[in-house]
Amino acid sequence: MPAQQVTPVPSQRGGILR
DSSP states (O other), X not given: OXXXXXXXXXXXXXXXXX
């Protein structure tokens, strides 16, 4: 599972990564 990937759902890291 890539740590830095743009996801449509809020992740544990604080939301969508850009």
